[in-house]
Amino acid sequence: MTRAVGLANASMLAPLLGVTDTLPKALSFLALSALIVTLYGLAMRALRSRLSAPLRLGASLTVAATLVSCAQLLLQAFALPMYQQLGIYLALISVQCVVLEHNAFFETDQRKAQLRLVALFAALMIILGLLRATAATQLMPAGFILLGLLLAGLQAWAHFSQSR
């Protein structure tokens, strides 16, 4: 399993732009997706070895959809405004789970990559949430440019610290 678990093969771009226009939205999405991905990881750890590959896909879809539906129902009942703000991005968490599953994110030997991806995602969400609090950057294109700059800066920094 040498497939890299990076930002590129996780479907995180949409929420990174879609829910970071205000900080509370970004933080609640972050918390919810962390919770759902964790629960999903735990559930699939118990199931993975008992299922063949095609069945695993079906089971993974079902588990992800169930978890997200439960989260949606609970939000509808207890935090309707937040549910309305997050909108379709909540459903994307289930796609996220399945994509991560497909990229072997949940394999036990990926511990380091898991941490790195989660930290990167959390950092990007929070930084974008903070930066986009001003009116001009709330627009989708501005968010896109900001995200690009952040990622470029991150890569430049990684490159710089490696070459030293």
Added chain:
Amino acid sequence: MKSSRGVLLALLIAIGGGTLVLTLQHLTADHAARQVQALQRQALRDLLPADRYDNQPLDHPLTIAPQPLAESQLQGGYRVTLSGQPSAVLLRLTTSGYAGPIELLIAIDRDGKLLGIKTLAQSETPSLGGHISEPGNPWLASFKGRSRTDMQGSTFDQIAGATLTSRAVISAVHDALRYFDEHRSSLLEPVAHD
């Protein structure tokens, strides 16, 4: 043997997941309905001062059929009463904005003066036209107190960068005030029993 057990397990997961979701939906249905009601009441509070009404306007729809107006579509209306007397009406209109339909709830008092506008649904550009769904939006508040006659001939500020959104809202307000003016007596008919 192993594969059949796998199929069984997958089936169990599917059934379990479905049951879990359905049970949860059943358990939280009451809460969810209450949340929706609370949100509607909040919308009403944003729209009407509390001393203007003592009924639950949303439970008293007016008998008006959905119909096209000049620039928008009238979807329905509600009667607002204060101690049994009709004091205002709420008209629900949809109009097409820049990115899709905008649904507005417009409150007009019995003298034909605009009391308030509340955006119920919109998909305008966030931070430009999207501002119209913020409670207490100053641009929407600037219409307060206008009547059909002062709408005519006067020009309105527009939200910067959201000309189409502004134009759609202005014409919907215009339509609502005109409709009220033309149907004033039937809209304000005293109700036999509440």
